[in-house]
Amino acid sequence: PGVCLMRSVERIIVALDLASQEEVLATLDKLPGVEFVKVGMELFYSTGPNLIHLLKDRGLKVFLDLKVHDIPNTAAGAMGSLSRLGCDLLNLHCSGGLEMMKRAQEAVVGHTKLIGVTQLTSTNQQIMNEQLGIPGTVEDSVLNYAQLAKQADLAGVVCSPLEVRAIKATCGPEFLAVTPGVRPAGADRQDQKRTMTPREALEAGSDYLVIGRPILADSDPHGAFCRILEEIEVVA
Numbered sequence: 001p002g003v004c005l006m007r008s009v010e011r012i013i014v015a016l017d018l019a020s021q022e023e024v025l026a027t028l029d030k031l032p033g034v035e036f037v038k039v040g041m042e043l044f045y046s047t048g049p050n051l052i053h054l055l056k057d058r059g060l061k062v063f064l065d066l067k068v069h070d071i072p073n074t075a076a077g078a079m080g081s082l083s084r085l086g087c088d089l090l091n092l093h094c095s096g097g098l099e100m101m102k103r104a105q106e107a108v109v110g111h112t113k114l115i116g117v118t119q120l121t122s123t124n125q126q127i128m129n130e131q132l133g134i135p136g137t138v139e140d141s142v143l144n145y146a147q148l149a150k151q152a153d154l155a156g157v158v159c160s161p162l163e164v165r166a167i168k169a170t171c172g173p174e175f176l177a178v179t180p181g182v183r184p185a186g187a188d189r190q191d192q193k194r195t196m197t198p199r200e201a202l203e204a205g206s207d208y209l210v211i212g213r214p215i216l217a218d219s220d221p222h223g224a225f226c227r228i229l230e231e232i233e234v235v236a
């Protein structure tokens with residue numbers, strides 16, 4: 001079945017931006033109904049692969065967000081190891097180039113889908129032009145990276161919701177758009193520069209919404225999750 005047939009609850013990836021396995025278990029107890037979670041660097045580096053097995057044993061889908069970026073041989077080795085953990089989504093930096101992405105994709109085993117990070121949602125045009133030395137607009141760069149990822153047979157990309165329409169138009173509707181930088185109306189944007197509300201992101205064509213602090217930092221995480229679910233039900 002295509003992505004459009006997914007249930008709304010599958011489209012919210014809750015970012016477990018926490019420091020320990022104990023915190024994760026306590027948080028998950030407050031979030032019945034969540035089906036997809038993201039494990040980032042801080043958590044994975046402190047807990048190791050055991051956490052992934054634990055989450056999979058609980059029936060959860062897992063996006064392991066380590067943003068691999070290395071020479072092709074090393075990136076391929078990393079993806080071979082990480083995909084054997086049974087992760088549903090893995091990612092790498094598109095800026096590693098076409099050969100790196102191709103080799104990494106070839107190394108993935110099982111049902112794991114590999115996606116590419118285009119430009120971080122903390123990057124705006126000034127940072128990209130002046131600090132990273134990449135000319136043009138953020139959207140130009142994101143589209144270039146997305147086309148490279150498609151050429152390398154990746155399943156999709158991580159991007160800001162603002163670039164989703166252009167990516168879908170260029171790379172096709174089946175090419176996944178996984179979007180952080182999603183903030184419910186009225187939420188603090190913090191260090192995210194390029195954001196949308198959950199409903200806006202889905203209307204733009206996002207397949208998965210990565211949401212962390214607006215859920216985890218709420219005094220009622222389950223209530224916050226349910227409100228987001230309610231907001232996107234009308235779109236999904």
